[in-house]
Amino acid sequence: MLKQSKIYLLTRELTTRISLGQLLSWFSHHPTSKRFLWETPNQQRQVLAWGVFQSAFQTAPVNFEQGEQLLNRVLARLVKLDQAEERDLKLVGGMSFASEPKLPTHWGSLNDGAVWVPQVVFEKTGQKIRCSVLGWTSKTVNDQLKQILIDLSKETELVAQSADLSHFEESSVSQWEAAVAQAVVTIHQTTLDKVVLGRFAHGEVTEAISEAMWLQLREKQPGSYHILLQSDDVTFLCATPERLLAFTPDRLETMALAGTAKRGRTPEEDYSRQEILRHDPKNLREHAFVVQSLVTLLNANGLRVQYSETPEILQTPSVAHLKTPIKAVGPINGIKLLNQMHPTPALGGVPRDVAVALLTKLESEQRGLFGAPIGLLNGIGDGEFAVGIRSCFLRGNQAEFFAGAGIVADSIPAKEAAETRAKFSAILSIFNKENG
Numbered sequence: 001m002l003k004q005s006k007i008y009l010l011t012r013e014l015t016t017r018i019s020l021g022q023l024l025s026w027f028s029h030h031p032t033s034k035r036f037l038w039e040t041p042n043q044q045r046q047v048l049a050w051g052v053f054q055s056a057f058q059t060a061p062v063n064f065e066q067g068e069q070l071l072n073r074v075l076a077r078l079v080k081l082d083q084a085e086e087r088d089l090k091l092v093g094g095m096s097f098a099s100e101p102k103l104p105t106h107w108g109s110l111n112d113g114a115v116w117v118p119q120v121v122f123e124k125t126g127q128k129i130r131c132s133v134l135g136w137t138s139k140t141v142n143d144q145l146k147q148i149l150i151d152l153s154k155e156t157e158l159v160a161q162s163a164d165l166s167h168f169e170e171s172s173v174s175q176w177e178a179a180v181a182q183a184v185v186t187i188h189q190t191t192l193d194k195v196v197l198g199r200f201a202h203g204e205v206t207e208a209i210s211e212a213m214w215l216q217l218r219e220k221q222p223g224s225y226h227i228l229l230q231s232d233d234v235t236f237l238c239a240t241p242e243r244l245l246a247f248t249p250d251r252l253e254t255m256a257l258a259g260t261a262k263r264g265r266t267p268e269e270d271y272s273r274q275e276i277l278r279h280d281p282k283n284l285r286e287h288a289f290v291v292q293s294l295v296t297l298l299n300a301n302g303l304r305v306q307y308s309e310t311p312e313i314l315q316t317p318s319v320a321h322l323k324t325p326i327k328a329v330g331p332i333n334g335i336k337l338l339n340q341m342h343p344t345p346a347l348g349g350v351p352r353d354v355a356v357a358l359l360t361k362l363e364s365e366q367r368g369l370f371g372a373p374i375g376l377l378n379g380i381g382d383g384e385f386a387v388g389i390r391s392c393f394l395r396g397n398q399a400e401f402f403a404g405a406g407i408v409a410d411s412i413p414a415k416e417a418a419e420t421r422a423k424f425s426a427i428l429s430i431f432n433k434e435n436g
Ligand SMILES: C=C(O[C@H]1C=CC=C(C(=O)O)[C@@H]1O)C(=O)O
Pocket: 196, 242, 257, 258, 259, 260, 321, 345, 346, 347, 389, 390, 402, 403, 404, 405, 406, 423
């Protein structure tokens, strides 16, 4: 019976001026099982999704291919009301790094990722805000939208706020350096060329309003994606500079991001470190694996690929990276490509299967959403996905952190450990660190 029912999508562009802070205040006052906050690095677009309309996954871990099928099923039954367009229909979420089902871990309800069609979506582009509501009858969507507009007009601005972090402890550096040394030996002795090894850290946090922490993230880490994904009692927060894939049905943009140096303390030191990075053979090699793998994959899909031979520098507040933007045109099956791309050698290695098997063996914990695709797809086939690095997940008062580094033949364990420490500092910047 339900199968044949229509699904109603009601969208309205807000006519009164509502700020991002007010929208987030509304979120903080309306608890729900799943929330997704997303902002592009240029801060021109925010998508804030509330609640689950459908999330019909029978098998774990979830992936975006299943998600796309779900979105298509909703599309097939969609009745658009008022200003609704197919692009207002969204699929959001993140999948777990590993494609194999895993034993339960501390990731709780995010153990296998979470991908869903939300019930309410606010999409802010510049000053314009569209609010979309999905439901089973036109009355329910009209009533819900009306209520949201009334509630929103009463919301005061939510402001950025950090949480206190105590008992911060990185997983054993000496053990990790031994794992790096082992990876280097494996690279010399086998077909493995590169593997990205992750390190974990742990801490305890005071209770915090997660939307206020997301605001803190965008203040402290400009130029990155700002993402919050909450599922029940688990919240994933991420300020990643790494785009995995942005696509429309006929063009895409991705990037190779690999090769890292710490930022300098003065503009002069910054400049000289960047110059060293640009010419450093180890970092250039680490980077080239990612470029080569992405370009080969896109060519194999029959796309016309465009990229520069010389990497640029991308700066975050704590590190500088080698970055090669890559564009391609042609008929794009974005989700199929996404599945082929993940994990790129920026998070997995070369050859991929050998690298993933090794990192799974050597890392002390399961990655969960760390390093995995996280993003959104809409009803006209446009999607954008980032890589879940510079991130933490929070559950109760427990916080878990992740930072990885690309290991190649001439990697020096102590230097790689220092690099991961600098990478931890991105997400740590949103906390008041009390000790440790
Ligand atoms: C794996 C991470 O970074 C990747 C992205 C950029 C640069 C990287 C590197 O230089 O090793 C990593 O490949 C991380 O931040 O946890």
